[in-house]
Amino acid sequence: MNKGQQDHTAKTLGEITEDDETRFLSVVSNTLSEEQITQVIEPETTYPQQNSVMALHWHPEHVPLELIEKRIGALYPNQNESLIIPTQHNVIECVGDYAGVEIDCYSRGFNQKVQLLIHLEKTNVEKAGVLRKMLAHTFKYRSSQLYDYIRAITKPDPVIMETAVKETGADRDLVEFVTAQVKKVEHFLSVHVDRIPKEMVKNKVIAQFFDTLRPLYGDPLIQRVQAFLKAVKTHVKAGFSLQYFYRTSEVIEEARALGAGVVIPHPEQFWPVLLANYDVDGYEVWNPQSQRYTDFLISVLDEKNRQAGLSRRRLLVFMGDDTHMGEKVKDRAVQDPVKAGREIGYQPAWDDFSVSKKLILAGMDRHRVISEYRERLAG
Secondary structure, eight states: OOHHHHHHHHHHTTOOOHHHHHHHHHHHOOOOOHHHHHHHHSOSOOOTTOOEEEEOSEEOTTSOHHHHHHHHHHHOTTOOEEEEOOOOBTSOEEETTEEEEEEEEEETTTTEEEEEEEEEEGGGGGGOHHHHHHHHHHHHHHHHHHHHHHHHHHTTOHHHHHHHHHHHTOOHHHHHHHHHHHHHHHHHHHHTTTTSOGGGOSTHHHHHHHHTTHHHHOHHHHHHHHHHHHHHHHHHHHTSOSTTSOBHHHHHHHHHHTTOEEEEOOHHHHGGGGGGOOSOSEEEEEBTTBOTTHHHHHHHHHHHHHHHTTSSOOOEEEEOOOEEHHHHTSOGGGOOHHHHTOOTTOOGGGGOHHHHHHHHHHTOOHHHHHHHHHHHHTO
16 A cells, blocks of 8 residues: 555544445446346357257346347347246246256254255246245345354454455555444445345445445555465354355255256366255256366266166256356446356357267256256156
8 A cells, every 4th residue: 555545544544434425325226227237138248059058057147138138139149949047046036937046054964054956947936935934044144154254354353354364465554444434334234224125235235335445546456465364264154154045955855846846056066966866856067167177077977877778767967157147237347257147048068079979878958958948858
């Protein structure tokens, strides 16, 4: 931090200004500008050669579904078959004839959080009273992590803060700066609690608020801040109790009662869950952040299907783009280029020669999975 920044910081650390409030409200707003709408409905790249579109793991976030549907139409102008189901975190959303959700739950045998993708026909959503209550509980508990994150900084938690300092080399000035700004966020969350859309209350609020400070303090400082915040968040999440999530088996049981399909996503985190033999329709073997286990998982699923024979439905191979539409509407200067580059339904591994060789041996391809999974959802 240079001398001018230090002087400016000293004057403003404890002050809450109208500009601070404006920046905060922009971060928690779910209203899109005309420019953001254009960013959604006019993708920079299209895929006219892709005829089959399967998108079973993606997050609308605060972007309206009608805009997202326009984007998908622009992305794949020549599609002739599709299965497109949103999977918002812990909130059921519908597109066309289908609804979906990604829910956090707890696998006691592995002592870790597991996420499930649940897909069902839209007509069954009205019967999902118990599932909705389970989701509401999970949503509220997951949202509470933001307040734990804030308190770790503003109270502060000496162990977490000292560990983050050592890991990132943050100095006292930076820690004081972070603390003062996070206190402002804490204040605004309290003052505006009744007007903040509940889906905007999440850990990202902190990082996004600091991104709005880049014009004032410069990218180098804010980059150091973000590294420190990431370290703090990691340690807060590590101490987040899993006992308050519903057990994986409980969630699957409720989903099956609704005729829903269940898929295990995130192969980089959850492939050991294969050992648990949960009642699921299949496993995600690829997504943009995980390609390491793709060949291995396809082979494992194929072997499991061969061993089971006709004794149960075969496990299907799924791929997920894990697109977060909220990333698409950020200012391009602060977008995560990796996340921003993801597209709903774009999973190039289906067409990769090495992967497709494995898929052929396993009797899988995108068309077959779309057809078979749609039949299962129809009961």
